[in-house]
Amino acid sequence: QVQLVESGGGLVQPGGSLRLSCVASGSILTVRAMGWYRQAPGKQRDLVATTTRSGNPYCADSVRGRFTISGDSAKGTVYLQMNSLKPEDTAVYYCYADRFGGIPRSWGQGTQVTVSS
Numbered sequence: 001q002v003q004l005v006e007s008g009g010g011l012v013q014p015g016g017s018l019r020l021s022c023v024a025s026g027s028i029l030t031v032r033a034m035g036w037y038r039q040a041p042g043k044q045r046d047l048v049a050t051t052t053r054s055g056n057p058y059c060a061d062s063v064r065g066r067f068t069i070s071g072d073s074a075k076g077t078v079y080l081q082m083n084s085l086k087p088e089d090t091a092v093y094y095c096y097a098d099r100f101g102g103i104p105r106s107w108g109q110g111t112q113v114t115v116s117s
Contacts, residue, residue: 002026002076002106006095009111016115017083022095022108024076033098034078035069038091038113045094049080063089073097085115 008020024031035050035058049059049069057069066085071078078095095108 002028002031002097002099004095004097004106004108006093006108006111009093009113011114011116012085013117014086014115016085017081018085018113020080020082020093020095020111020113022071022078024097024106027099028074028076030099030101030103031073031076031097032100034071034073034076035096036078036080037094037096038089039094039110040088040091043091048093051078082113085113087115089113090115 003025004022006022012018033050033052036048037045038048039045047060048063051057051069053073059067066083068081092110092112094110097106
């Protein structure tokens with residue numbers, strides 16, 4: 001089992017910044033990739049950013065240049081630095097961990113990010 005705990009969400013004005021953190025516990029040696037999804041009310045859950053055990057950070061087109069993913073999947077940590085936030089970034093952000101051997105994805109409980117003046 002891998003348990004994920006997120007932190008760092010909140011309310012921020014447009015143009016502001018937030019940093020999300022996710023820490024994994026349990027069988028972290030089996031983790032091969034970690035990242036973030038987000039889900040706005042009434043919309044599907046979309047990939048925001050991901051990074052693998054060997055690096056290879058990726059950010060979705062909608063956030064590239066504003067968001068940066070970092071951390072170390074091998075140690076069970078992943079962070080999302082979000083700059084130049086826009087109202088359309090408002091969503092619940094979920095941390096996830098993919099594991100070797102086809103084990104089902106693990107999800108965090110989610111953290112709310114609200115961008116509003």
